[in-house]
Amino acid sequence: MTRPLLSVRDIHRSYTTTSGLIRRRVVASTKAVDGVSFDLFPGETVGLVGGSGSGKSTLARIIARLIEPDQGEVWFDGELLTEVSRDRMRLFRRDIQVVFQDPLHSLNPRRTVGESIARPLLNFGMPKRAALAKAESLMELVGLDPSATSRYPHEFSGGQCQRIAIARALAPEPRLLILDEPVSALDVSVQAQILNLLREIQGKLDIAYLFVSHDLGIVRYMCDRTLVMYRGQILESGLSNDIHKLPAHPFTRNFLDTILTMDGDERWLDAAAAIEDVEEERSDGGGCVYQGTCAHRLPHCRDKTPLLKSIDGSRSVACHLYAEETGFRPSDLNAKYEGAIPCKSKS
Numbered sequence: 001m002t003r004p005l006l007s008v009r010d011i012h013r014s015y016t017t018t019s020g021l022i023r024r025r026v027v028a029s030t031k032a033v034d035g036v037s038f039d040l041f042p043g044e045t046v047g048l049v050g051g052s053g054s055g056k057s058t059l060a061r062i063i064a065r066l067i068e069p070d071q072g073e074v075w076f077d078g079e080l081l082t083e084v085s086r087d088r089m090r091l092f093r094r095d096i097q098v099v100f101q102d103p104l105h106s107l108n109p110r111r112t113v114g115e116s117i118a119r120p121l122l123n124f125g126m127p128k129r130a131a132l133a134k135a136e137s138l139m140e141l142v143g144l145d146p147s148a149t150s151r152y153p154h155e156f157s158g159g160q161c162q163r164i165a166i167a168r169a170l171a172p173e174p175r176l177l178i179l180d181e182p183v184s185a186l187d188v189s190v191q192a193q194i195l196n197l198l199r200e201i202q203g204k205l206d207i208a209y210l211f212v213s214h215d216l217g218i219v220r221y222m223c224d225r226t227l228v229m230y231r232g233q234i235l236e237s238g239l240s241n242d243i244h245k246l247p248a249h250p251f252t253r254n255f256l257d258t259i260l261t262m263d264g265d266e267r268w269l270d271a272a273a274a275i276e277d278v279e280e281e282r283s284d285g286g287g288c289v290y291q292g293t294c295a296h297r298l299p300h301c302r303d304k305t306p307l308l309k310s311i312d313g314s315r316s317v318a319c320h321l322y323a324e325e326t327g328f329r330p331s332d333l334n335a336k337y338e339g340a341i342p343c344k345s346k347s
């Protein structure tokens, strides 16, 4: 069996907010990532989907080693990244690259785009002439005129800047590209071009993608597997098509239903906002993180945290409905479950 390229194990990360000028005291603590584990295989595309504030970017940044977890392990190609030496980590930095949401702000306005693309290669010791020549070939790979390397970011459109950001991320020949909302700042017409470019590049370079998005539709188009995140936890994982056709977790079902009842180009963002409204009702005690909103809530959901468990070959769900003795199936989400506690509905 193929070894995973990336293994994430029980990652936790909280942010604290402090107040007071002389005596700093913690006034709030947010669990941004709360016990996340998953594997990603070479050449695979895994989608990380969830509403705003669900912890997607925090998890992506931990994997890219831009921030440290409070707890947990990140393994890359069989090595524990959280424990490798500095020198070894320099090598891994080539292997894992990130593309961020806002292309213009991620490029240095004072550098030509050729210099921006060549920068990571220079950092890894490549001679300047060779690095600039490679920048030209990367411009071509991402569908831009290679002779435009002497121009500056402001001379390009948003979509072109994202192509340049992708070229820069590809420069060190990474094995994993983390794409954090790579098209959500772009016009809908340009989004499809960038998504197709990413698919084309993957076909040519056999690179793995961790694709972060609000948008279940885009994730279905781009990703082999999907992880659904809510409040720092993965509540459902499985093949993207299966999840889209028949969601198994009440949260995923709600997320999809909200999307399907909305029209227009903004529907995905609206759905994310709607889910965020729902998040305000959540309980901050133990038990299931979705108990405050779930229409199927059972008495023990209040204090017993459901673990992410396989319900069939490829699908895993963190929900007490799927306890072995119940024989519950995803299609049963259509029916009201006997024993469910009615939930306070939003007015």
Ligand SMILES: Nc1ncnc2c1ncn2[C@@H]1O[C@H](COP(=O)(O)OP(=O)(O)OP(=O)(O)O)[C@@H](O)[C@H]1O
Pocket (backbone or CB within 6 Å): 015, 016, 030, 031, 032, 050, 051, 052, 053, 054, 055, 056, 057, 058, 059, 214
């Ligand atoms: N630097 C920070 N300081 C304090 N809290 C933070 C910080 N970064 C993130 N958070 C909080 O952590 C939680 C997760 O944030 P994160 O940015 O990872 O979510 P996200 O799923 O990427 O959201 P979005 O879809 O809006 O980008 C949120 O509640 C957020 O407010």
Ligand code: SF4
Pocket (backbone or CB within 6 Å): 250, 251, 288, 289, 290, 291, 292, 294, 295, 296, 297, 298, 301, 306, 318, 319, 320, 321
């Ligand atoms: S049934 Fe219980 S465990 Fe499942 S999502 Fe609802 S509240 Fe959570």
Ligand SMILES: [Mg+2]
Pocket (backbone or CB within 6 Å): 056, 057, 058
């Ligand atoms: Mg984010």
